[in-house]
Amino acid sequence: MLAPAHGGVQGGSSIRLGISGVPGVGKSTFIEALGSHIIAAGHRLAVLAIDPSSRRSGGSILGDKTRMETLARNEAAFIRPSPTGGTLGGVARRTRETMLLCEAAGFDVVIVETVGIGQSETAVADMVDMFVLLMLPGGGDELQGIKKGVVELADLILVNKADGEFAAAAERAVADYRSALRLLRPALSQWRPEVLAVSALAGTNIDKMWQVIGRFRHTVEADGALAERRAEQARAALWAEISAGLLEQLRLSPVLRARLPEIEDEVMAGRAAPAVAARRLLEAFLAGTASAGPDASGPGAGGPSAGGPGAASGAAPGGARP
Ligand code: GDP
Numbered sequence: 244m245l246a247p248a249h250g251g252v253q254g255g256s257s258i259r260l261g262i263s264g265v266p267g268v269g270k271s272t273f274i275e276a277l278g279s280h281i282i283a284a285g286h287r288l289a290v291l292a293i294d295p296s297s298r299r300s301g302g303s304i305l306g307d308k309t310r311m312e313t314l315a316r317n318e319a320a321f322i323r324p325s326p327t328g329g330t331l332g333g334v335a336r337r338t339r340e341t342m343l344l345c346e347a348a349g350f351d352v353v354i355v356e357t358v359g360i361g362q363s364e365t366a367v368a369d370m371v372d373m374f375v376l377l378m379l380p381g382g383g384d385e386l387q388g389i390k391k392g393v394v395e396l397a398d399l400i401l402v403n404k405a406d407g408e409f410a411a412a413a414e415r416a417v418a419d420y421r422s423a424l425r426l427l428r429p430a431l432s433q434w435r436p437e438v439l440a441v442s443a444l445a446g447t448n449i450d451k452m453w454q455v456i457g458r459f460r461h462t463v464e465a466d467g468a469l470a471e472r473r474a475e476q477a478r479a480a481l482w483a484e485i486s487a488g489l490l491e492q493l494r495l496s497p498v499l500r501a502r503l504p505e506i507e508d509e510v511m512a513g514r515a516a517p518a519v520a521a522r523r524l525l526e527a528f529l530a531g532t533a534s535a536g537p538d539a540s541g542p543g544a545g546g547p548s549a550g551g552p553g554a555a556s557g558a559a560p561g562g563a564r565p
Pocket residue numbers: 264265266267268269270271272273403404405406441442443444445
């Protein structure tokens with residue numbers, strides 16, 4: 244049955260939260276605090292991570308086992324570090340799959356955590372119901388420095404470390420983010436993003452934040468906006484899987500492997516335009532695929548059509564030479 248596996252939103256089903264923020268903002272401290280609150284309220288929590296840094300440096304910013312120790316010991320919590328290796332897209336696809344598995348296994352709250360590197364926030368925002376951005380206290384300069392595109396993704400901004408000497412700065416930052424948000428178009432017309440000061444360390448406003456999540460869910464579920472967001476995300480995930488699958492097939496294709504070095508050389512030397520060379524490669528690939536099937540005829544080398552049986556078959560594998 245498709246609906247549950249792909250995240251239909253029936254009453255009582257899961258809530259998917261994305262949490263992002265720069266290293267040191269307090270993500271793991273915050274998830275510990277929120278997680279304990281969530282579990283005390285009777286939920287089961289899965290925490291997944293997308294950590295693009297592990298791909299670049301071989302070391303990871305997120306995901307080492309010493310983080311979130313209290314949660315990790317709790318039987319109602321499941322914590323999984325980021326898949327390593329591969330592209331951000333690959334890591335995101337595997338994380339999305341894991342998220343669906345966790346829901347099927349009865350985890351009704353899923354948190355997907357990421358650091359603010361590259362496009363990882365977008366990847367997370369594209370798989371969750373609500374995207375939460377954790378910020379440091381300190382208005383002005385920091386506000387200038389934030390990536391506008393990321394703030395646009397947020398359904399909720401939390402200014403963390405609103406305690407002790409940072410309390411006043413946090414309140415100022417809250418006011419600054421509120422006015423900044425007024426200038427942006429909200430991602431969902433039903434929900435105006437909120438800004439809240441919290442202290443993950445002292446546990447201040449964690450309960451209030453959980454109430455905001457409840458209110459968000461209620462608001463966007465009522466008129467079908469949540470179901471629509473999930474449906475769009477599922478469609479995007481389908482196409483991401485198709486693209487990745489096709490690319491994998493291309494990379495494995497003997498026809499392509501044989502021709503690629505030569506064509507890359509030509510493109511790099513400026514003897515062939517990238518678009519023309521890519522089309523030639525695709526045609527060779529499609530011809531190779533067709534010839535592996537029951538009907539050996541493939542698409543013609545000159546036509547843009549995907550061809551098929553009956554198309555002009557001048558392009559045998561390896562035949563579409565420059
Ligand atoms: P992450 O890298 O975003 O996961 O950040 P961590 O949770 O590891 O926190 C980074 C540092 O900030 C740690 O020393 C925390 O103790 C501290 N920290 C986290 N939350 C708070 C908070 O609410 N108030 C204060 N004062 N410090 C905090």
